[in-house]
Amino acid sequence: MTEIKNIRRELHNFQVRLGVAGALVLAAFAVLFGRFFYLQVIQHQYYDTKAVDNSIAIMPIQPNRGLILDRNGVVLARNYSGYTLELTLSKIPNLEATINDLAKLVDIQPRDRRRFQKLREESKGQDNLPLRTRLTDEEVAVLAVNRFHFPGVDIRGRLFRQYPLGEVAAHVVGYIGRIDDRDVERIEASDNAGNYKGADHIGKTGLEQKYEGPLHGTTGFEQVETDASGRIVPRGTNVRTLAPRTPPMPGNNLTLTLDIRLQEAAERAFGDNRGALVAIEPATGGILAFVSKPGYDPNLFIDGIDPANWDALNNSPDHPLNNRALTGLYAPGSTFKPYMALAALELGKRTPNQTIFDPGYFMFGNNRFRDDKAGGHGHVDMYKSIVVSCDTYYYTLASEIDIDIIARFIGQFGFGAKTGIDVEGEFVGVLPSREWKLKRFKTTPLQQRWFPGETISVGIGQGYNSYTPLQLAQAVATLANDGVMYRPHFVDYIQNPITGERTSVEPQVVKTIPLKAKNLEVIKHAMVGVNKEGTSARAFAGAAYVSAGKTGTSQVVALSKNEKYSEATVAEHLRDHALFIAFAPADNPRIALAVLVENAGFGARAAAPVARKVLDFYLLGKDGTKPDKPAPPAPRPVDEPPAEDDDRSD
């Protein structure tokens, strides 16, 4: 009886415990249901958005970059489509091993590895970097087949920038390069950051940099569905319905005022010499040729330059990466004299016929300033002073004008000031004056003082004078244009490739220097004389047009007062630079230019022949090609008669 009772009680106890367990089950299921209800009803919207965010990505579609064309439509920068091999660093656990494995499939040179390494260092924020560019069709096929072995390795089809002419006009066109950390900062600070989503490249130098905005185009957008590993689900097989795509708008094309055949002719004319040349259309300020020698191949920079090429370019004693025309600073030498002569006329310090006697030197206090010609030029008037480039004439003149007055007058031609040309980075140079010296030298008041003797050197274009070839060209173009200065520019018009709509870069008058026509006439006449019977007569012998010019020699090392410069005893890179400024035709200038040949000695010998070749090419189409259609002549102020031809015989 007790046993049965016991069993009953135990059974009862057991069932109580089962009941407790059952209650626990119900409670747990209620909690689960509560959780599902919370997630699926209350928080549904949140998680649904999360699910969409997970798999729907906005993919930027890169626009085609605009082309860069010369004035005749010759392509200077273009795009072609090709494939790159790109690595997504975060998805690759062992980068070295992956690259080694890839090297078994496609050609990966040590150069590619070094370039990749450099890219990694320069763009730390970026996950996706190219290991190889311009894959061949075979390589693309091999990689496509083996892709699943390589997580984080992708083949990307994209447009490549190409500069078909290579070195020609490299300093003008510039290049694009991969967006680096500094670019990222700049882009993020701009109000155009959205347009660079997914972009890898940006203009780094030259026109590619300056006109990045119009060239880049407008990035398009597309909704894509991606799976968990980030792969894009092909359209048509999507799990979701996607919004239609917004196509990208291609960048605008730039048409330049530059004549690439003239540019080529000019570059050829330099031979192996280093130097710079800037040719401007005086009536518009349009740049016709813009040379900095030696050049470099901008194609090397597009996807990151490999260290070997970089070292070769960067460490070359010839500094090919320097844009000499824009940033090279040189004393103008005797090419300064026409402006000094004009200053003398305008300031009433000299008349054209007034002569001085040149004994071959000029004494200033106890200092003797040497003339180039031992024994001197004898009696010299203004015409002769320019034609034979008489230093003593200008020593004397400079000693009579205060430096600040010289600076004020000369400065009107743009010396020592930015020209406002449409590329970045131009240098200012030095237009010497008391104010400049005060700012330039900071240590002692003695250093800051201007000494009258210093003005004497300035008068022949030496001393503190230092200007860019671009400034020299702008000055001579302004002179040729009778004092009307145009802003120099490369781009003629910007064209929308779809609508064909053109935005012209209108010639922009910077200023009109108030100059007397008769004074201008004297100077131009003398410059015609230079090419006809003066220092550059040999270089211009037999020219079929009348040109005006002036030779110059820019000292690289200052000589002590009585020292005589001897080319033979001076190291090559310390030799004088040869300079030449010119415009032609003299009565109706269509082209004005400045030439600088580094360490080539006298301007007449090295620089004038370069100028002759360029002028011949442009005006006569010598070189076997037809000349360009001439630009409309410069509009002339009506009250100034056109310059007359020189009436002197040879």
Place this chain on the structure above:
Amino acid sequence: MTTAAIRQLLERFAAKIDGPLIAIVLCLFALGLATLYSAAYQAPARFGAQALNALLALVLMWVAAQVHPQVFMRIAVPVFLAVLLMLLGVALFGDVRNGARRWLPLGFASIQPSELMKLAMPLLLARYFHRHETALRFREFAVAFLLLAVPTAMIARQPDLGTALLVAAAGLYVIFLAGLSWKVIAAGTTAVLASLPVLWGVLHDYQRRRFLTLLDPSSDPLGAGYHIIQSTIAVGSGGITGKGWLEGTQTHLEFIPERATDFIFAVYSEEFGLIGASILLVLYLALIMRGLMISANAPTFFTRLLAGSITLTFFTYAVVNMGMVSGLLPVVGVPLPFISYGGTSLITLSLSIGMLMSIQHHRTLVQT
């Protein structure tokens, strides 16, 4: 043969099969296969394999249902010892897969002895308490705890936290149902809570991370938190009605990890929503209630304890799995019964159901 003969044969064939249980199991299989079809769209072979697994499971269930509960009691000790030996074998010669030593190579195949322990453990403890039914004192319970602790520790060390948890739960259910004093339960619970810091020290790094990421999944969104974040998104984005069969974006864009196995519930509730999840809850609840009923009506102490423990183990499976997928519980490798892809756990699950059926069928026959 006459129709009557066929009917008789069928009746005899189905005599020991419990109607409600088989109905629930078939429903679960159907839902499971439909979900797997969607989850394993990239590996369609899995669907056929799982269908075969289900057939095999039904056969095992039928076989187990034919066995008399007395036989279960008789084989309890040998089975336990054999499985314990195999666990020892695993520790000594086991294959390491995914960083855990769980598999015992048998030449022709490998098995996970820890999986078998899920049945061997309640069998042994039920039998032990049955033997000492008349005099259950503190000592008996202490021995039972010891019997439970050794294999659980061995499994936890493999490491296989999910299975260790289920084995421990199965054993604890037996001990609880056998009548462990409430005072001891209260004291034990307090002791466990107090020893949590110690337990923390024993856990593997990856196990600790799982607990930590449960508290804040976003702390490691691409690592340990990824599973929880993605499965929670799948469940939540399913909404009330779900995205529809084969329409789950989290599933089909591969955001759900282990979507055919441990995380299949994420696929299910993404595509079938709260309605689908509720149906599943009801099915499991029905299964558990039926099991508890069978336990309550079981004829002997052994069968009562066994049926109760088996049933509550089902409950543990379901709650731990769904709780983990919906972000309530840490990620432990526990499959969703009859739904998750895989044959191993299905064997023990179907044997368990078969045992329940056997106990139900023999509820009056043994009563003395």
